Amino acid sequence: MAEHPSFTLAALLPVGGVAGFLRTGSKPSLIAGLGLGASYAYSGYLIKQNKDYGTELALGNSVLLLGSAIPRIIKTGARAPIPLALGATGLLASFYYQKKVREFRYGV
Incomplete structure (x- = not known):
């Protein structure tokens, strides 16, 4: 279920980037939307396949979105x-994924 926000943002960010362009x-806007969308898609894939660093990548993407x-x-x-x-999206996603990273790493 942790992959759902990544896949949602992977769909929305490219649309927003193209619209901004x-x-x-x-x-x-176009480059950031397509790039972050692809990176969110990859992080969602990693999370769904239970591979390493999926949540960390999603957290990095979220911090980048917030920072931009x-x-x-x-x-x-x-x-x-x-x-x-x-x-707001970057802030909420950052909060969500930092929580998931902590849960996966420390069981908290």
């Missing part, structure tokens, strides 16, 4: 919905 011509949203939230004065949604 089509709307504003932002190549970084923070400067845009600051730049827009927290008024733009897309950076806020990305930041």
Whole structure:
């Protein structure tokens, strides 16, 4: 079940990246959406197959998503919905996957 958020984000991030590119011509949005989407898909695969480092990769992806949203939230004065949604998603996913990493490593 821990792979579900990874697969969901693997589907949503590329769509958002393409939409950002089509709307504003932002190549970084396209590259980040496709790249993070692929990385989330791979982490979901690793988790589903019970292989090593799937949750750690998902956590890294989530921290990267959160970290990339923070400067845009600051730049827009927290008024733009897309950076806020990305930041909230990254924060929630980071919290979820850090919990899963701790559970798998320490049984907590």
